[in-house]
Amino acid sequence: MSRATRSALVLAALALVAACGEPNTERDASQQPQGATLRVTIGTQAFPEALVLGELWRQALAVNGYTVDLRKAVGPAEDLDQALRDGDIDGYVAYTGTVLSIVAGQEVSGLDPEQTYDAVEDYYDDQDMEVSEPTPFENKDAIAVADAFAEDNGLTSIADLADLAAGDGVRLGARPEFEDLYLGLEGLREVYGLGDVEFTPVELGEQYALLDDGEVDAVDAFTTDPQLRGGGFTLLEDPELLFGSQNVVMVVDEGKLDSIDSDAFMDVIDTVNAQLTEDAMVDMNAEVTDGRGEADVARSFLRRVGLMTPLRG
Incomplete structure (x- = not known):
């Protein structure tokens, strides 16, 4: 059919x-x-x-x-x-x-x-x-930031993080294996030019607490994570469809x-x-x-x- x-x-x-x-x-x-x-x-x-x-x-x-x-x-x-x-x-x-x-x-x-x-x-x-x-x-990988961080830095897309990475750098929290994946940090560097990234491994589900505490600037998220229901977080667009x-x-x-x-x-x-x-x-x-x-x-x-x-x- x-x-x-x-x-x-x-x-x-x-x-x-x-x-x-x-x-x-x-x-x-x-x-x-x-x-x-x-x-x-x-x-x-x-x-x-x-x-x-x-x-x-x-x-x-x-x-x-x-x-x-x-x-x-x-x-x-x-x-x-x-x-x-x-x-x-x-x-x-x-x-x-x-x-x-x-x-x-x-x-x-x-x-x-x-x-x-x-x-x-x-x-x-x-x-x-x-x-x-x-x-x-x-339900796919995405990069999330706190609403206030997105507003302060004019972030709407993953591409916008490149300017921050080129300046003071970006602190990224994600599950440990994300660091070595093309559909992860490797791809972010290659596709979006995120060169200066300080990577923090974190167990899945705990990354939002790091954002709340200001310990990282951005985290790897999934687009149907339950934590997104309450607001406070912005999912950055992935215009190149890396994920x-x-x-x-x-x-x-x-x-x-x-x-x-x-x-x-x-x-x-x-x-x-x-x-x-x-x-x-x-x-x-x-x-x-x-x-x-x-x-x-x-x-x-x-x-x-x-x-x-x-x-x-």
């Missing part, structure tokens, strides 16, 4: 959802006659956002008659891809840039979301696998799709994905960080956007 046709189906499904009234519960919806035969196994990585995404798909599929075995924390992208090829899972939560760089071994820097998606689609098309429509949100693009898709085996009504299945996934903006994902990640279970977070979101009702009447 073409992307244009699938997009039209998603819009039609969203319109139907809006007209359906109060949502059914998962228990009610899963009692549809075909529910016992439409079985699918979905895998995820271990970090909270991937778990939330798996739950969003599982629960939305359940109310549309599918029985879903959600296998959480299967492993990183390469492990999930191998599990799909081995038939241990039928589909998985995938990030387009990670698929392209880690699984396919292709370059991702400089590619916008559509180019990255097209490359992933082409890669899997030759292997009898299909990818869903991408989410609006991306590539990282939208979420489901990668699924075509043979499995043929046995479970592929159009209906992908309609559900694409309709959920269409609702996943950056703000929505940041908020859900923050809820999980605050201690709420990913299943509850996903259920509340699906109810809020009207997707706890079957798409097909």
Whole structure:
């Protein structure tokens, strides 16, 4: 099915959802006659956002008659891809840039979301696998600074840091491996000319505290970090797309799709994905960080956007 046709189906499904009234519960919806035969196994990585995404798909599929075995924390992208090829899972939560760089071994820097998606689609098309429509949100590396620091120095882009680096230098905090990565400090130096950088290794999640305390000027962040919900931090634009693009898709085996009504299945996934903006994902990640279970977070979101009702009447 073409992307244009699938997009039209998603819009039609969203319109139907809006007209359906109060949502059914998962228990009610899963009692549809075909529910016992439409079985699918979905895998995820271990970090909270991937778990939330798996739950969003599982629960939305359940109310549309599918029985879903959600296998959480299967492993990183390469492990999930191998599990799909081995038939241990039928589909998985995938990030387009990670698929392209880690699984396919292709370059991702400089590619916008559509180019990255097209490359992933082409890669899997030759292997009898299909990818869903991408989410609006991306979760990719970014450089963050405190709002006040951005305002005082006129910073809107990573390129603006070059002037600071050429003057007094820039203090950068990031996870330890970032220092030696092209999609990290090496790329920042080569692409943006950040020559004089004092690097401070910091455990993932603790970099925002360094910014708050003024111990660093900038940090490596991810664009859906829960810390971004409260404000106070500015994500600098990456005009050269050094960090590539990282939208979420489901990668699924075509043979499995043929046995479970592929159009209906992908309609559900694409309709959920269409609702996943950056703000929505940041908020859900923050809820999980605050201690709420990913299943509850996903259920509340699906109810809020009207997707706890079957798409097909």
